Structure formats: C-alpha cells, structure tokens
Amino acid sequence: MAETKRSLDYSGGSMLDRYAAARRRQATGDASVDIGGVISGVGEIVSQAAKVKKAKEEAEDTALANWDKGFDAMGDRGSWASPQLFDQFQDLESAFRDQYIAAVESGDKKLQQSLLTQQGNRASSLQAWTETMEAAAQINNGPGWGHAITSNTEHQALLEALAKNDGSAKPVVGEGGELMFEFNGKRYSRRDVDDMVAGGTFPSAMKKDFLNGAADQLNTGLQGGYFDQDLTYETNLNSLNDKNMASYIHDPVTGATSFAQDIMALEGSEFTAIKGFKFDPIPVEEGGVLDPNDDGQLTAEDFKVEGADIKTMLEMIESDPKIGKPIIAEYLTLKQEANFNRGKDEYEKRQKASDPTYGMTPEQKLEYYKTVKK
Numbered sequence: 001m002a003e004t005k006r007s008l009d010y011s012g013g014s015m016l017d018r019y020a021a022a023r024r025r026q027a028t029g030d031a032s033v034d035i036g037g038v039i040s041g042v043g044e045i046v047s048q049a050a051k052v053k054k055a056k057e058e059a060e061d062t063a064l065a066n067w068d069k070g071f072d073a074m075g076d077r078g079s080w081a082s083p084q085l086f087d088q089f090q091d092l093e094s095a096f097r098d099q100y101i102a103a104v105e106s107g108d109k110k111l112q113q114s115l116l117t118q119q120g121n122r123a124s125s126l127q128a129w130t131e132t133m134e135a136a137a138q139i140n141n142g143p144g145w146g147h148a149i150t151s152n153t154e155h156q157a158l159l160e161a162l163a164k165n166d167g168s169a170k171p172v173v174g175e176g177g178e179l180m181f182e183f184n185g186k187r188y189s190r191r192d193v194d195d196m197v198a199g200g201t202f203p204s205a206m207k208k209d210f211l212n213g214a215a216d217q218l219n220t221g222l223q224g225g226y227f228d229q230d231l232t233y234e235t236n237l238n239s240l241n242d243k244n245m246a247s248y249i250h251d252p253v254t255g256a257t258s259f260a261q262d263i264m265a266l267e268g269s270e271f272t273a274i275k276g277f278k279f280d281p282i283p284v285e286e287g288g289v290l291d292p293n294d295d296g297q298l299t300a301e302d303f304k305v306e307g308a309d310i311k312t313m314l315e316m317i318e319s320d321p322k323i324g325k326p327i328i329a330e331y332l333t334l335k336q337e338a339n340f341n342r343g344k345d346e347y348e349k350r351q352k353a354s355d356p357t358y359g360m361t362p363e364q365k366l367e368y369y370k371t372v373k374k
Contacts, residue, residue: 221343
C-alpha cells in the first residue's frame with residue numbers, strides 16, 4: 001500500500017528527472033513508467049524557472065502583441081510547463097486524489113487500480129502534449145506557418161495560449177479520461193492540435209520541389225531543350241487537390257510572392273507579375289462576384305476590373321476546385337515557362353556569340369556572308 005501511495009504523492013519531486021526517465025524507458029521499450037510522478041512533479045520543473053524569469057516575463061507580458069510571441073515566452077521558460085499550468089494541474093488532480101484516498105479507506109482495490117490507470121493515461125497524455133508543443137515551437141522558429149494558420153485567428157489564439165501557458169487554456173479531462181484543453185468555450189484534444197500544427201506548417205517541401213523543378217526548367221532552356229506547355233499544364237492540373245490548393249493560392253511556394261499577392265496587385269493594372277496570364281473562360285453566375293464584367297464568365301481580365309472584390313474572388317476559386325484548378329494550373333505553367341525561357345534566352349545569346357548566323361534562314365546567312373566579304 002505504501003508503494004501505491006508514493007505513486008500518488010502530490011507534494012513535489014523532480015519532474016525533470018522523472019520525465020527524462022520516462023522517456024528513456026519509453027525509448028528502450030520498458031513499460032514500467034512512474035505514473036504518478038510525472039504529473040505530481042509539475043510544480044518543481046517550473047518553480048525555479050519562475051523565480052529566475054518572473055521579472056522578465058512580467059515586463060514582456062504586455063509586449064506579446066503578435067500571436068506567435070507565445071512561443072517566445074515558451075522559449076524563455078526553457079520548457080512548455082509554466083507556473084499557471086502547475087496550478088491548473090493541481091486543481092485538476094485534487095479531485096482524483098480525493099477519490100483515490102476514499103478508495104483506499106474503503107478497501108476498494110478495483111477502484112484504486114482504475115484511478116491509477118486513469119492517472120497513468122493523464123501522465124502519458126501530458127508527455128504527448130509536451131511533445132506536440134515542442135514540435136510547434138520548432139516549426140514556429142523554423143519553417144514557420146502557412147496560410148492555414150496565419151489566416152485563422154481562432155487557431156492563432158489557441159496556439160498562443162497553449163504556448164504561453166498563462167492559464168487562458170485550461171486543462172480538462174474529456175470522455176475516456178483524455179487530457180484536453182478548454183479555450184474560449186471549446187475543448188481541443190491533442191489530435192486536434194496535432195492536425196492543426198501539421199496542416200498549418202508552411203509547405204517548405206512543396207516550395208523546395210517547385211524551385212528544384214524551376215532549376216531543371218532553366219537548365220533545359222540552357223541546353224536548347226523544348227518546353228511542352230500543354231503537357232506541363234495537364235501535369236499541374238492533375239497535381240492540384242483540396243489539400244494543396246490553399247497553399248498554392250496563398251503561400252509563396254513558387255517564389256517571393258504568392259498567387260494571391262500577384263493577383264491582388266493587378267486590379268486596374270497590367271499583368272506584370274504574371275505576364276501572359278490567360279486561361280479559358282469559366283462559366284460563372286452572371287453579375288456575381290466572379291463576374292465583374294457582367295458577361296457570365298470568369299476570365300483573367302476580370303481580375304483587372306476597377307473595384308473588383310478580388311479578395312472574395314480568391315476565396316471563391318479556393319473553395320471551388322472546378323474554378324480554381326485551371327486558374328492555378330495556368331499560373332504554375334506560366335511560372336515554369338518563364339524559368340525555361342530565361343534559360344533559352346541565355347542559350348541563344350551564347351549561340352549567337354559563337355555563331356553570328358545562329359537562327360538565320362539560309363537566305364539570311366547568304367546575305368550575311370556577302371556583307372562580311374565586303
């Protein structure tokens with residue numbers, strides 16, 4: 001019985017040591033984890049850091065104007081846990097502790113075991129939440145966030161609250177004993193936040209692939225190769241789906257600017273950022289947002305109409321793949337062709353430098369050599 005009570009000791013202890021030991025056992029496949037110790041020591045991991053950082057945190061608290069500044073606070077603490085989180089966990093666990101004591105006093109061993117198992121689940125969940133927020137911090141400080149996060153104030157506020165750990169996101173126990181966080185009246189599971197983080201990460205791999213392809217297209221042009229516009233367009237069209245459309249529209253994955261930025265700059269102007277942008281007319285509701293020309297079809301020229309609601313137009317083409325896919329496919333194709341043409345122009349420049357008659361017809365070559373002989 002004494003050993004069981006120690007596993008539910010809420011008086012303190014080093015969470016760092018227990019947490020590190022739990023991770024080592026997890027890595028080696030040892031399932032014997034100190035269940036109660038992981039949660040019971042939350043206070044100590046933050047108590048020293050709180051004393052050292054308190055003045056700095058208080059001074060910077062009002063300066064957290066940008067939503068992702070919560071990750072700066074997390075970095076300053078050196079851990080995800082905060083004094084506020086400790087207090088919340090103490091409150092959360094006190095009710096379960098009282099239930100366990102009552103079970104011990106009544107001799108209900110089955111209930112005791114059930115409560116121990118539930119606490120073990122919460123301990124494992126705490127570790128999982130820590131790993132999720134550590135991953136989020138790495139993303140925030142590394143590749144950064146894409147449109148799925150930067151355009152969603154609700155997700156921004158939640159991630160800030162979780163990272164900052166100032167008590168605004170409150171730990172609660174959901175159905176089945178799952179550890180969740182309640183924020184602004186909604187409950188979020190770790191899977192919810194995992195998916196949010198994964199889906200909101202800036203698509204650096206997508207950008208890398210596109211830029212690598214751009215280098216290949218440039219090289220093809222430098223070697224005097226051929227650019228198949230139709231094949232490239234069809235390939236782009238088939239590569240677009242519901243998951244990547246938002247990134248291709250709003251994130252700068254094809255260069256320094258995004259499609260949305262290029263389009264927003266075109267109202268009432270010439271197509272300079274995306275020269276040659278022209279796609280087949282798409283039937284749309286006559287007189288609607290997508291039809292500022294009132295001709296019942298969406299064309300590239302509609303983005304140039306003075307007063308056109310381009311922001312709403314972008315939202316609509318993002319939400320309807322039938323409209324958005326051919327437009328984005330055309331945009332990507334033009335970007336790729338521009339890279340090829342850069343290489344091709346350089347190739348022709350080099351050819352003309354070595355052979356002044358390069359590109360001339362036989363008749364032109366004959367006239368050239370007559371001129372040279374004179």
